[in-house]
Amino acid sequence: MNSETTNRNNEDDRLDLELRNLRIIEALIFASEKPVAPKDLQPYLSDMANIDALLEELSKLYEGRGVNLVKRGDEWAFRTADDLSFLLRKDNVETRPLSRASLETLSIIAYHQPTTRAEIEEVRGVSAGRGTLDILMEAGWIKMRGRRRTPGRPVTYGTTAEFLDHFSLESLADLPGLEELKGSGLLSNRLPSTLQIPMPFDGPLRDDEDPLDEFDDDEEE
Secondary structure, three states, X not given: OOHHHHHHHXXXXXXXXXXXXXXXXXXXXHHOOOOEOHXXXXXXXXXXXXXXXXXXXXXXXXXXXXXXXXXXXXXXXXXXXXXXXXXXXXXXXXXXXXOHHHHHHHHHHHHHOOEOHHHHHHHHOOOOOHHHHHHHHHOOOEEEEEEEOOOOOOEEEEEOHHHHHHOOOOOHHHOOOHHHHHHHOOOOOOOOOOOOOOOOOOOOOOOOEEEXXXXXXXXXX
């Protein structure tokens, strides 16, 4: 067997292996109820597989189709194409809309995270009831991150991967601007005119945050 034939066979083997990896990734994400992280896919792939490149390739293969492979934070999921989502609205379960207080609280957490309840109240100018935060946590859109290293050690809040997925955001960098938020009703005009949209942070705990205790499931007293 000459070198040209050997090289051709090696290339064929490489392409077959890549196709197999793509099919495995496709099947695992399709079967998952939640977005999937690359680290959860890696054990099922061949050694030395470039999972990030494979995910990008698979995403391109689904471009323009009725279903797209989309990135939500650090995870991936199949979702109905945006321009076809109206076809599924009649099958959606009707849910009770969030109150204005909940929408404003969610928006403030999204843009100011990590943030505490006192900081939320300062931005809104009104008291933030614990029930509002409970509703958002039950929806899976916010989570307790840690405790601020200040007197009283207040809980810090941030958004979740479910938040990104529900609002079709790849990352927090895709959040709309202030005027878009007001126009959509997510923020009211009674908020301070000096309100600025900060750069949200959803990474590991910052230097001013301590980890939550093992059985820590509530705010400061």
